[in-house]
Amino acid sequence: MEIENIFDYFNDIKIISNHDGYFYSVKEALKILLLGLLCGRKNIREIHEWATEDIIKEKLRKEFGIEKIPCYYWLTCLLKLINIDSLNECFMNMAEALIKEYGTEKPLTIAIDGKTIRSTDKMSSYESPLHIVSAQVAEFGITLAQKCVKGKTNEIPTVQALIKTLNIKGHIIVADALNCQKETAKIIKEGKGDYLLSVKGKQPLLKTDIEEYVQDEILRKQMETACKSEKNRERVEKRTAFCTTNLGWMDNTDEWEGLSCIGAIHSEFKSKKGKSDEWHYYISSRKLTAQQLLDIARKEWVVETMHWLLDVHFREDFCRLLDKNLQQALNIGRKVALNLVSRYKQKNAPKSSLSHIMFKALMDISFIKKILQN
Incomplete structure (x- = not known):
């Protein structure tokens, strides 16, 4: 270019x-x-x-x-x-051209998340804070597209509308628990893409089913496993992924378009302050290995990194344009x-x-x- x-x-x-x-x-x-x-x-x-x-x-x-x-x-x-x-269409065309320069035909990971420009939260000229949803190609750190919403309460339909504008064929969409929605999964599959969605309280029955399965020690031993440890200064994090395509026991799997895999990641933290741990649960339309789950789930954070860079390099949260x-x-x-x-x-x-x-x-x-x- x-x-x-x-x-x-x-x-x-x-x-x-x-x-x-x-x-x-x-x-x-x-x-x-x-x-x-x-x-x-x-x-x-x-x-x-x-x-x-x-x-x-x-x-x-x-x-x-x-x-x-x-x-x-x-x-x-x-x-x-x-x-x-x-302008957004121009931005998308430019981003697609940048992606093509890398010349890869491998499936890519597209992370989607929203960010509120904090300075607009208390500005009278805005009916609601300016909240913008962005899609980023994790492998290259290239932001692909964005869409503005009226406050975070409308993020779900805005994400769905954003996905419809993207060429996601063969690629996998990763999104947070807010966007773990049946309609979102359907839209992704209609676009011939795949999804990896975090499951939390927005889908209580689904979360309970996966949690009970994973927390059963006998069943967990039957799941494929992968582990990775990272040290950042004085903090050590160990992440263990559990994955299975055995979904015959689940009810209403047909409500989630293309559901092929469930999984969990157990994160254990160790530092001078002590030890802690947390569990995260996932659904995917792609038959992932445990190692793939570990890698792709981590890529959800690339869009958060981009939001952080907007503040570090451009002080976006302090921008008070009316x-x-x-x-x-x-x-x-x-x-x-x-x-x-x-x-x-x-x-x-x-x-x-x-x-x-x-x-x-x-x-x-x-x-x-x-x-x-x-």
Whole structure:
């Protein structure tokens, strides 16, 4: 994917109303936004101050063909005009192109979860906090798509709608217990994908059935087992997975489309503070081995890591933009920037941190071309 191709994705962006600016375009505003984010600028104010520095302004003109930098007011006005659905479609097309670059035909793991932008929780301009559901390809750390919901109470139907927009054929969806829903499982199977769903209190009868089976020592000994231990400083975690495709004893398995496997993971923690443990239960439409369950279940956390990176690198939870459209546009821009920097890191600088790569872009704007190119 070359520089021109990346910015060409912006050609299809639609706007919600016409504007009177003859010297500036929405596409150029998006270019400035993305370039600033690639340099680690945290908000639109920082991006504008960076772009209006004389040296940077000249570099943007020579390197990226940006002839004029709008004032801060005009920059925000242009970004507010973006039709978010068209921007999200542009984002998805760009992400799919990035995935194709890896050239893999192996089944991938798509982790789905939601995040609330905390600063919107107490802002009167929002009827409810801005909550955004994202889908990420775990193997590459590439965010694939996102969808905005009105408060977390509507996350379930939003996740279902998001899944319908994805090409999940042959891939496996992992999601938390909130999204362990019969309709969600059905939608995934209709898309010719598979699911691994965490089971908790949202499905009490299902959880009880699996829990009683797994906690029966005789039955547990008949399940396939895999174990892995990890040490992080003074904390040792041992994870043991139990898996079975023997579901003949279960009632109403046909209510869960394609259900082929149940499993559990027992996590034991040991540190200076003492010992603790917890159990997690799962259902899957794929006949998993215990080792596969151990690996795929852990990948659910990659989307949480992406949410953490949004806060670490861009301080997203402190973003107090009053305009919802602008918040969403900036959220998508951050994810595009993370996708591009993550790809550069994996291909060219595996030992460098994301923050170091963005700092290099800040110090030398020509370096951004290396991030944007193959």
